[in-house]
Amino acid sequence: MSTLSKDANLEPTPGLKGKGQMNVKTWLSKRARAPAAFINEARRIVGKDNVSAKECVLIAYSLDYWMYGIFLSQYGDLPALPSAVISPGNPREIQGILKCANKYKVQITPFGGGSGVLGGAIPTNGSAILNLQRMNSFISLDEKSLVAEFQSGIIGGNLELELNHRGYSMGNIPQSLYCSTLGGWISTRAVGQFSTKYGKIEDMLLGMEVVLPDGSLLNIRPVPRKSTGPSLKDLFLGGEGTLGIVTKAAVSVHPLPALTSKQSFAFPSIEMALEAVRKILRADARPAVVRIFDELEAERYFGAKEVIAIFISEGEPDFVRPEKKLISNVAGQHGGTPRGENPVEIWLKKRFDIGLGPVIMQQGGIVDTIEVVSLHIDALSLYNDMIKSMRAVEGSLLVSGHFSHFYREGACLYITFVGFPKDPYRYYDDTWKAAMEATLRNNGSISHHHGIGIWRMRFMEQELGAQGVELLRRIRSAFDPNGILNRGKLVENER
Numbered sequence: 001m002s003t004l005s006k007d008a009n010l011e012p013t014p015g016l017k018g019k020g021q022m023n024v025k026t027w028l029s030k031r032a033r034a035p036a037a038f039i040n041e042a043r044r045i046v047g048k049d050n051v052s053a054k055e056c057v058l059i060a061y062s063l064d065y066w067m068y069g070i071f072l073s074q075y076g077d078l079p080a081l082p083s084a085v086i087s088p089g090n091p092r093e094i095q096g097i098l099k100c101a102n103k104y105k106v107q108i109t110p111f112g113g114g115s116g117v118l119g120g121a122i123p124t125n126g127s128a129i130l131n132l133q134r135m136n137s138f139i140s141l142d143e144k145s146l147v148a149e150f151q152s153g154i155i156g157g158n159l160e161l162e163l164n165h166r167g168y169s170m171g172n173i174p175q176s177l178y179c180s181t182l183g184g185w186i187s188t189r190a191v192g193q194f195s196t197k198y199g200k201i202e203d204m205l206l207g208m209e210v211v212l213p214d215g216s217l218l219n220i221r222p223v224p225r226k227s228t229g230p231s232l233k234d235l236f237l238g239g240e241g242t243l244g245i246v247t248k249a250a251v252s253v254h255p256l257p258a259l260t261s262k263q264s265f266a267f268p269s270i271e272m273a274l275e276a277v278r279k280i281l282r283a284d285a286r287p288a289v290v291r292i293f294d295e296l297e298a299e300r301y302f303g304a305k306e307v308i309a310i311f312i313s314e315g316e317p318d319f320v321r322p323e324k325k326l327i328s329n330v331a332g333q334h335g336g337t338p339r340g341e342n343p344v345e346i347w348l349k350k351r352f353d354i355g356l357g358p359v360i361m362q363q364g365g366i367v368d369t370i371e372v373v374s375l376h377i378d379a380l381s382l383y384n385d386m387i388k389s390m391r392a393v394e395g396s397l398l399v400s401g402h403f404s405h406f407y408r409e410g411a412c413l414y415i416t417f418v419g420f421p422k423d424p425y426r427y428y429d430d431t432w433k434a435a436m437e438a439t440l441r442n443n444g445s446i447s448h449h450h451g452i453g454i455w456r457m458r459f460m461e462q463e464l465g466a467q468g469v470e471l472l473r474r475i476r477s478a479f480d481p482n483g484i485l486n487r488g489k490l491v492e493n494e495r
Contacts, residue, residue, distance in 0.1 A: 034083040034128050038104040042086050042128070045096040050087040050134070061085050061129045064114045064121040065176075065354075066455065067368040068428050071361045082109065082123035087131040091211055091247040097130060098245070099215035101484045108484050110241035112181035113155060116188060117369070118453025120240050124488040132183055135247060138162040147206060147222055148253045152183030152246045168253040171198030171288075174449075175352060183246045188451035189238040191412070193351060195405045196281075197288035197314070200449070202237050204251045210236055210244040213480035222250035235475070240451055241486040243479045257314035261324040262344035265336030267307045270294055271380050274403070274411070276334035277309065278376050281408045283330065285323050287313045291347070294383075296400035297416075301350060302343045309336065310344045360418060365397070366428050367418045370435045374444035375410040379403070382442040383413055389434040395421025396431065405448065412448040436462070452490045460491055 043051045052058075062078045063069050069079050083106075088094045101108050107127035114121055123129055132153035139149040141163070148170070150159055157178040163169055172192035174180060184190065186208070191200045198204070207222030220233050235243055267273035273292045280287075289312035293301060298308040309331070313323045328338070360367045374382045383401060390399045398418040405412035415435065421427035436446050436459050446463050447456060461469050472491045483493045 033126055034106045035104050038106050039084055041100045042097055046088050046093045051084055053084045057085050058082050061111055064116040066117055066119040080122050080124055082129040083126045085129040085131055087134050089134045094211045094245055095215040102482050107487050109486055110245055112184035113179045115176040115180040117450050118455045120453035120489050141166055146253050147250055149250045150182050151248050154182050156180050163253055167256055169256055170251055171254050182249055186237055186246050187240050191405055191449035194288040196290050197286045207250040208246050209248045210246050212244045213485050240490045242476055242490050259317045259320045261313040261320050262341040263327055264310045264339040264343040265331045266339050268335045270307055272335045273307050273309045274379055276331050276336055277406055280327055280330045283326060285326050287311045290406045292403040294401050297402045302346055308343055310347055365418055365420045366424050369416050371412055371414045371448045371450055372439040372444045373412045373448040378443045379411050382444050385438040385442055386415055386435055389438045390417055390431050393431045393434055395419040395427040
């Protein structure tokens, strides 16, 4: 990895010359180095064992799960390296680090589990990583109010274990459950697989503690709702670590279900499956899981090339049994043929498996996923347009999709694409552009639950309009006038 020792760290990788190597100079500036005085002061604040500038540690914290970054890294070309990795153990230490960062004008990149897929945790411009993984404790459970409190660095799987053995669940079960953190969920407005019943992170989050960019501490008390001006917690939901560092959060929880029902149906088409689900939700059913797989995805998951919809209902028996009956009746009215519990069991077994992507990339392929959202009236045209547009990109091998999260008003479409192109970067870039343009043509939003990071930032003006982007930029500059936190993500601090 000869490029790692160079300050710029931006030269084309020899193994990719002529193969579409990204010109990273267009989005990552040269690697800067934090002043030695900052590093020494950071060691005094958090302890010398909790600050590292060893190359092996810097490499470990140089990437999140952004697929093109991983593709580059297998050739020894990391998009960026941090100047140091700092691991605080409490909010007071974070306050000290941010005050110190302002003093020395050192940029800080927050890092939780590193499971983000859009480069949101990549340490642009040689920023120092603020690693929150030491802050991983269960704090309290209020069983009467159904509220639990955790430090933000706790991994989702451990959060669920803490609740499950007490008889509860948060209900937020993303595919990244075992490699993402509570703080990361808040930062990207995450959504779990059981969202139709339990809601999304914004529905679960009641209060939080946040260290602001200047090192001051903000406490938002946990209550179900308040009318005290604009919601402060919503500034940090989806803020991607640009407006503050969440240190702990209070969330709503649910008793573990007494009964779980699993159903699946084969439909003649995506259109009929979507209509069935729309009617089920219109009737006020709230199954925990609803997913529709197109023929290619169903073949990959279940070995059957037909459109498959799966449903999981859970809770008290008096609610689950009539919901199960309603789902079965409505599915049958729209051409659904029962396929039993087996497809649901297969999905439950495979749902956390994210290992296929790296295997494809090791063979020279490009793979990624894109999730968008629309109203029901646009869902079918969005699916058809995205699939057609992405398949038309030169080098495309496979494009498939499923609908993974549902609302009474609309649905999230989740697309997977694979290609073995001559020019990897051009294929990757063109496929993303085709997907985003199709989404906007069909009145969709460019992100449902993965956030913006680095890679989606260029589409934000089309999504929000120039006024919306400028408003976010002004908010960010007001919070962080020195541009300390997570530069180059979401929207830039200044034009």
